[in-house]
Amino acid sequence: MKTGIQRSALIWTLTVCFFANTWGQDSTQKKWWKESVVYQIYPRSFKDSDGDGIGDLKGIISELDYIQRLGVNVVWLNPIYSSPNDDNGYDVSDYRNIMKDFGTMADFDSLIKGMHARGIKLVMDLVVNHSSDEHEWFKQSRSSRTNPYRNYYHWWNAERGKPAPRYSLFDVNHDAWRYDSLTNAYYLHYFSRKQPDLNWENPRLRQEVYDIMKFWADKGIDGFRLDAFQYVSKDTTFPQFPVGYENKFWLYYAMGPHLHDYLKEMNREVLSKYDVMSVAEGAGNSFDDAHALVDADRKELNMAYAFDGVDVAKKEGYSLLHFKEVFSRWDSAFAQNGWLSIFLSNHDQARLVSRFGNDSPAFRNPSAKMLATFIMTMRGTPYYYNGDELGMTNIGFKKIEEYRDMSMLNEYQHQKDLHADTIAFLKEKSFDSRDNGRTPFQWNKERNAGFTTGTPWIEVNPNFKTINVETEEADPNSVLIYFRKLVLLRKSEPTLVYGKYELLDKENPDVYSYTRSEKGHQILVMLNFTSHEAMARTGLDLTGKKLLIGNYATPSRSGRLRPYEAAVWEMQ
Numbered sequence: 001m002k003t004g005i006q007r008s009a010l011i012w013t014l015t016v017c018f019f020a021n022t023w024g025q026d027s028t029q030k031k032w033w034k035e036s037v038v039y040q041i042y043p044r045s046f047k048d049s050d051g052d053g054i055g056d057l058k059g060i061i062s063e064l065d066y067i068q069r070l071g072v073n074v075v076w077l078n079p080i081y082s083s084p085n086d087d088n089g090y091d092v093s094d095y096r097n098i099m100k101d102f103g104t105m106a107d108f109d110s111l112i113k114g115m116h117a118r119g120i121k122l123v124m125d126l127v128v129n130h131s132s133d134e135h136e137w138f139k140q141s142r143s144s145r146t147n148p149y150r151n152y153y154h155w156w157n158a159e160r161g162k163p164a165p166r167y168s169l170f171d172v173n174h175d176a177w178r179y180d181s182l183t184n185a186y187y188l189h190y191f192s193r194k195q196p197d198l199n200w201e202n203p204r205l206r207q208e209v210y211d212i213m214k215f216w217a218d219k220g221i222d223g224f225r226l227d228a229f230q231y232v233s234k235d236t237t238f239p240q241f242p243v244g245y246e247n248k249f250w251l252y253y254a255m256g257p258h259l260h261d262y263l264k265e266m267n268r269e270v271l272s273k274y275d276v277m278s279v280a281e282g283a284g285n286s287f288d289d290a291h292a293l294v295d296a297d298r299k300e301l302n303m304a305y306a307f308d309g310v311d312v313a314k315k316e317g318y319s320l321l322h323f324k325e326v327f328s329r330w331d332s333a334f335a336q337n338g339w340l341s342i343f344l345s346n347h348d349q350a351r352l353v354s355r356f357g358n359d360s361p362a363f364r365n366p367s368a369k370m371l372a373t374f375i376m377t378m379r380g381t382p383y384y385y386n387g388d389e390l391g392m393t394n395i396g397f398k399k400i401e402e403y404r405d406m407s408m409l410n411e412y413q414h415q416k417d418l419h420a421d422t423i424a425f426l427k428e429k430s431f432d433s434r435d436n437g438r439t440p441f442q443w444n445k446e447r448n449a450g451f452t453t454g455t456p457w458i459e460v461n462p463n464f465k466t467i468n469v470e471t472e473e474a475d476p477n478s479v480l481i482y483f484r485k486l487v488l489l490r491k492s493e494p495t496l497v498y499g500k501y502e503l504l505d506k507e508n509p510d511v512y513s514y515t516r517s518e519k520g521h522q523i524l525v526m527l528n529f530t531s532h533e534a535m536a537r538t539g540l541d542l543t544g545k546k547l548l549i550g551n552y553a554t555p556s557r558s559g560r561l562r563p564y565e566a567a568v569w570e571m572q
């Protein structure tokens with residue numbers, strides 16, 4: 001018979017073991033945001049309801065049935081708050097209001113109601129590394145050195161001399177310190193001059209942000225995507241960085257001294273009080289950084305959104321071996337703890353199929369489907385950017401006048417100031433510029449692809465007559481129809497969500513093969529990333545196995561894959 005002390009020691013040991021076990025395995029813990037498929041909408045380019053050439057909330061509302069039919073159950077909306085639109089909404093002038101171009105708060109309320117009625121959750125972009133210079137806080141802050149809002153931003157009085165250099169991603173001369181004669185001081189802006197950085201070291205500012213988050217969470221939203229958040233904490237003594245730091249500025253900007261304190265505070269004050277998902281843009285500079293942001297016991301964020309994968313194809317051409325290596329490395333680093341986002345495109349990237357697949361008429365369809373198969377069968381929450389479900393392609397602007405993205409226009413000016421080769425610059429940008437992913441959504445064959453009755457704010461891709469929702473709805477072989485089937489598969493197969501990932505045939509330069517397995521159930525994925533036939537050497541026998549999905553009408557059991565073939569097999 002056990003004594004009371006022995007019994008409580010036993011209970012204690014069992015409790016510790018139980019928690020150690022769950023702490024050690026948070027990647028298998030069930031959560032709705034792990035089982036979701038996220039669809040990202042760039043509101044400016046999705047659907048215009050009033051003919052001003054700019055997409056809006058009523059436009060999205062009119063297409064909620066389309067979104068529901070995709071099968072996705074979370075929508076991430078790029079910023080819709082009041083903004084002078086220096087950076088298409090990433091410069092917020094009022095966090096509690098809707099941008100005029102996009103509509104009203106009543107529209108927002110209808111939008112969220114319509115989404116929830118269809119079982120779709122809404123994630124909002126939270127842009128709080130910086131605000132717009134037209135935000136009331138900044139107007140106050142710059143008005144005098146003693147204004148109560150002065151410390152909402154980073155100011156450096158000019159009589160101290162010029163502060164140590166800081167690189168600006170978007171400024172025309174990349175100088176992140178902007179002199180303001182009104183108070184004879186410099187303010188900091190990591191992005192454009194119209195995006196002054198907020199001072200997170202100020203507890204009042206932090207409370208303001210938490211109040212804003214509560215305002216939206218109380219309206220019923222289901223999550224936050226924290227824009228550029230890894231940069232918020234700064235060493236406000238602004239020390240000198242080593243020569244050449246600007247080529248690796250992220251190593252100096254990300255994961256500042258108090259970042260985790262702020263995230264823990266935000267979690268305590270807001271995130272833990274609502275059933276919301278949270279994801280920050282970027283995942284630091286190492287696996288340790290990424291884990292420190294998202295492991296469950298950290299009580300900070302839910303999932304990491306790391307750029308290593310999407311960065312594999314920065315320029316034209318990339319190696320599949322490198323691609324496999326990056327995704328496999330990230331997966332194994334997150335096999336026990338933490339959770340990843342899986343994506344290959346967003347509003348800051350060129351189009352998925354142009355970048356990672358093959359957008360020529362012969363291969364656009366199979367390669368877009370193959371890439372979708374990859375994203376939907378990896379471990380981690382899939383993020384799909386609007387238009388990629390149609391296989392929309394890069395527009396490849398040739399002339400600077402065609403561009404709208406402020407960061408592109410400023411960089412072009414910068415290159416000109418340096419007397420650099422602007423022709424080479426334009427050539428590179430026609431492939432990788434952000435505007436490639438921002439051209440209007442292609443709904444039908446009508447004028448402006450059915451996006452607007454007015455003049456679109458950015459040119460419509462001339463290929464809209466063949467690539468559009470209406471045409472693809474009617475074609476059983478379209479990328480759109482395949483995408484829907486794939487989403488259904490993802491949602492009905494827990495193994496695709498939680499199952500262990502194992503890379504097969506690692507050295508194969510053409511084919512990416514892997515298994516996902518859980519509780520005796522195994523799924524095999526084989527993807528030919530080339531425009532020629534290629535042999536998958538998985539060592540697995542496909543005789544008698546069931547094809548769950550594939551992008552060719554007849555499955556091939558030999559392991560010989562046709563150009564861009566994707567095949568997903570149930571093995572046991």
Ligand code: GLC
Binds near residue numbers: 090227347
């Ligand atoms: C993020 C956004 C990008 C924006 C920048 C500044 O990187 O994704 O679109 O320009 O932050 O807010």
